[in-house]
Amino acid sequence: MTRTFYEAELQEQPTSLERLLREGRAAAEAAAEKVRRRPVRFAVLAARGSSDNAARYGQYALGIRNRLVAALATPSLFTHYRAAPSLGEALVVGISQSGQSPDIVEVLREARRQGAATIAVTNDAASPLAAAAESVLPLLAGRERSVAATKTYTAQLMALAMLSAALGGDEGPWTELGAVPGTVARVIDGCAGLGSAAPRFRDHPGLVVVGRGYNLSTAFEVALKVKETSGILADGYSSADFLHGPKAILEQRQRPPVLVVAPGPRTFDDLDGVVRLVRELGAPLLAVSDRDEILEGADVAMSLPPGTPEWLSPLVAVVPGQAWALGLSLARGRNPDAPAGLTKVTLTR
Amino acid sequence: MTRTFYEAELQEQPTSLERLLREGRAAAEAAAEKVRRRPVRFAVLAARGSSDNAARYGQYALGIRNRLVAALATPSLFTHYRAAPSLGEALVVGISQSGQSPDIVEVLREARRQGAATIAVTNDAASPLAAAAESVLPLLAGRERSVAATKTYTAQLMALAMLSAALGGDEGPWTELGAVPGTVARVIDGCAGLGSAAPRFRDHPGLVVVGRGYNLSTAFEVALKVKETSGILADGYSSADFLHGPKAILEQRQRPPVLVVAPGPRTFDDLDGVVRLVRELGAPLLAVSDRDEILEGADVAMSLPPGTPEWLSPLVAVVPGQAWALGLSLARGRNPDAPAGLTKVTLTR
Numbered sequence: 001m002t003r004t005f006y007e008a009e010l011q012e013q014p015t016s017l018e019r020l021l022r023e024g025r026a027a028a029e030a031a032a033e034k035v036r037r038r039p040v041r042f043a044v045l046a047a048r049g050s051s052d053n054a055a056r057y058g059q060y061a062l063g064i065r066n067r068l069v070a071a072l073a074t075p076s077l078f079t080h081y082r083a084a085p086s087l088g089e090a091l092v093v094g095i096s097q098s099g100q101s102p103d104i105v106e107v108l109r110e111a112r113r114q115g116a117a118t119i120a121v122t123n124d125a126a127s128p129l130a131a132a133a134e135s136v137l138p139l140l141a142g143r144e145r146s147v148a149a150t151k152t153y154t155a156q157l158m159a160l161a162m163l164s165a166a167l168g169g170d171e172g173p174w175t176e177l178g179a180v181p182g183t184v185a186r187v188i189d190g191c192a193g194l195g196s197a198a199p200r201f202r203d204h205p206g207l208v209v210v211g212r213g214y215n216l217s218t219a220f221e222v223a224l225k226v227k228e229t230s231g232i233l234a235d236g237y238s239s240a241d242f243l244h245g246p247k248a249i250l251e252q253r254q255r256p257p258v259l260v261v262a263p264g265p266r267t268f269d270d271l272d273g274v275v276r277l278v279r280e281l282g283a284p285l286l287a288v289s290d291r292d293e294i295l296e297g298a299d300v301a302m303s304l305p306p307g308t309p310e311w312l313s314p315l316v317a318v319v320p321g322q323a324w325a326l327g328l329s330l331a332r333g334r335n336p337d338a339p340a341g342l343t344k345v346t347l348t349r
Numbered sequence: 350m351t352r353t354f355y356e357a358e359l360q361e362q363p364t365s366l367e368r369l370l371r372e373g374r375a376a377a378e379a380a381a382e383k384v385r386r387r388p389v390r391f392a393v394l395a396a397r398g399s400s401d402n403a404a405r406y407g408q409y410a411l412g413i414r415n416r417l418v419a420a421l422a423t424p425s426l427f428t429h430y431r432a433a434p435s436l437g438e439a440l441v442v443g444i445s446q447s448g449q450s451p452d453i454v455e456v457l458r459e460a461r462r463q464g465a466a467t468i469a470v471t472n473d474a475a476s477p478l479a480a481a482a483e484s485v486l487p488l489l490a491g492r493e494r495s496v497a498a499t500k501t502y503t504a505q506l507m508a509l510a511m512l513s514a515a516l517g518g519d520e521g522p523w524t525e526l527g528a529v530p531g532t533v534a535r536v537i538d539g540c541a542g543l544g545s546a547a548p549r550f551r552d553h554p555g556l557v558v559v560g561r562g563y564n565l566s567t568a569f570e571v572a573l574k575v576k577e578t579s580g581i582l583a584d585g586y587s588s589a590d591f592l593h594g595p596k597a598i599l600e601q602r603q604r605p606p607v608l609v610v611a612p613g614p615r616t617f618d619d620l621d622g623v624v625r626l627v628r629e630l631g632a633p634l635l636a637v638s639d640r641d642e643i644l645e646g647a648d649v650a651m652s653l654p655p656g657t658p659e660w661l662s663p664l665v666a667v668v669p670g671q672a673w674a675l676g677l678s679l680a681r682g683r684n685p686d687a688p689a690g691l692t693k694v695t696l697t698r
Contacts (some may be wrong), residue, residue, distance in 0.1 A: 083412070
């Protein structure tokens, strides 16, 4: 079988992350320095699609590590309602692989006009988004040919983690970041068998993906990846929100499989609760975890190496999900590189 | 057939909204006065489930009408990571029907400790959430017996609209608010035929609900209502996000029905694009709209009376979706009052 771009780009991730870490630090430090010169009270992250899932990671990283409340932008305020909120004391970050989406560009333009600190996180340093922002964090990921993003997603996470580290000013986080590319490489190796497990799940019309905290981003991104490449109804949930109503979908006759993203210690109790519920109801369980007790009971076990600090775990934990989406897409006879009806650059207002 | 609590509470909405408007204005004005005395730079809205969909409405109302960036809170920062962000210059609003959810209470408690302006929007003025906040906006909706919220959801929207009006200080919005209960009553009358349309859709395993701007809240809430009461994979999307990937799910063999929430003029172009796509691909179209050209092409037309200002349209547009969820639940032989596995009060950390 010819290898798809999707698979090639998934496997490029250790290389692209290492390059970004090596060549992108100066840009992150310079952007952080400009932020520090301003009276920044909160952050706004503007993005769509996979980039919006990266933004959700940024929401936790900036909130927990930099004490900044980070709002996910509502771009229609800027484009449809022409009623931009007050952004003068905000850090506004636009995230877009292509840097083309007019709504995201408009948020950055207006923020800069109001005097906000503005940063573009993009794979195209010559894009309109890069031009609109005061600082640019280029992803340096090389061209991404698959419509469904893999290497630019993890590069966006890495860029946001680097921004958080630069804003903090300590050296420790940079050492932790340095270990990520190697860990991602090990996880990719560990995913080799996933393709053969996928055909059993080919005919399920849906998939539930649950995470929490830092890895809510992972749950959303894995669900989106499966949706894009397999066209099934896959949705991501916070474990807390899932228990507030959506868990009713596990009471169907044909229970959808549940993929639980459960690395890191802080959210174990929550995700253990979801795992217990899934087992009790007899739904198929797919687990991404670094704990044996979770993996042993799973129908599909996606193992993570121990040792990644929780704030960086989304860079690692998304990889088995990307690989699962690939396997499922191929098992369903689809082309993961070119999902029906989708194009690489989506221009929304 | 015995009428369900869900149906009774759905029909109570004009009465409960009118009561809240009449008896709740003083509390909204008093809360707004306390907010004005502080250097508020942004808002944080903390909620789960249906209340989180109301929060999403608040995000647009506060952003567009009060120029406040409003972040949806990430409660795990407070509970799991013990790393509360800086909230001293925030307006922090906790929204919960029961006022019991420990994670939401914890966000309010910490915000108040930091000196933020804090408001509880709850149906129980004696709840822990009410005790944690400086100001309380009681929903005055009477006891809600159905597990799936209807009248407390629209009351939450109304309370947030009243807060926005009180923060603005003008009388005009109050006049607009005054017309809402009557319009909701007319929409309820117009939904009488929906129950007989539902059986045709009984066997679809999924539902896509699309809205944008103010009515992104409606799309999320209708999807949640259907999920809770029918147990199917229903999900809400912004039209912009839907086009960035999830639209691939319309390329399945069994295309899920798409419910488009399309009132108000500002987002017409976006939703018309989704409607065109749905027609092109031959997926069943359900439409909530006040425009004939949208309703005429729909498989199920849910008509809204003209004249509601867009900022208040979510109070009106959610009603046909609530009625659709009821019809579908009954058609599937379920009890909408007591969805399998769910309880009225969910305690998440």
